Amino acid sequence: MIVWLSMCVISIITTFYVGKKGWHALHKVVGISPGALIYQHPNAPLSVTDMTWQQLILNQQHLTVLSDEQLRQLQRIDNKVTAYHSYQQGLCDQNMATEHTEGHFVLQKWLATRLPEMLASHYHAQPRTCSQNTKVSLIYTDNTQHVTANQLLQQGLDNIEQRSDRFLEEIERRHLQELQVMQRYMNEHNHD
Structure with missing residues (x-):
């Protein structure tokens, strides 16, 4: 046994x-x-404390009142701006001239100054809680102001994302044109 x-x-x-x-x-x-x-579920709600930013410089406190979709949109914007900056850095590394158009300047201004200002204004336009001798009450103001603040912030985020998309599309279009030129050159000299 x-x-x-x-x-x-x-x-x-x-x-x-x-x-x-x-x-x-x-x-x-x-x-x-x-x-x-x-493993993190891609549709799980985002936590502001766990978010990292590659290009955007944002006040974490101002992000606490944003919806999950707005946080995801900010992350998309950050990724797009990072891709654009990587492209610009790649041109600089190859000693190629980078184009700084008025649109590029406007986008940089929006990202560096206007976006943080919009987020701060949106944050301060949200309802607040205050405590008085262990009583917690919500300070209500006109609800239409909060709705308007959310709409204005969303329009600003949409504008920034659309500008970022246009720059990335322009880069793709430029590279496609360069490839087409190279292909035509190779086809013309292939018969020699």
Whole structure:
């Protein structure tokens, strides 16, 4: 009986050890580390404290009153602006002239100055709570002001995102034209 019990324990330990090694080997083959990745659902509500910004410089407190969709839109804007800055930096690294048009200047002004100002104004236009001797009450003002503030902020965010989209589309169009020119050149000199 003791021999049989010992063999069961040894086979369980061996199975567990081989299974664990196989599991790690499988992860190594596909190029990931077990336990290193944390899955986050893409539609889960965003947390302002967990958000990081690559280009935008924003006051975290002003973001606390934004809707989840507005936070996602700010992240999209930040990603688009980062892509545009990377393109501009790539041109500088290749010693190529970068174009600074009026539209580029306006977008930079919106991102650096107007966007933080809009977010601050929107934040201060939202209802506040105040506490007086452990009583917490909500200070209400005219609800149409809050609706108007939300609409104006949304229009500003939409404007900035549309400008960013236009710059990225312009970059894509320029590169496509360069490729077409190269293709025509190669076709013309291919017959020689």
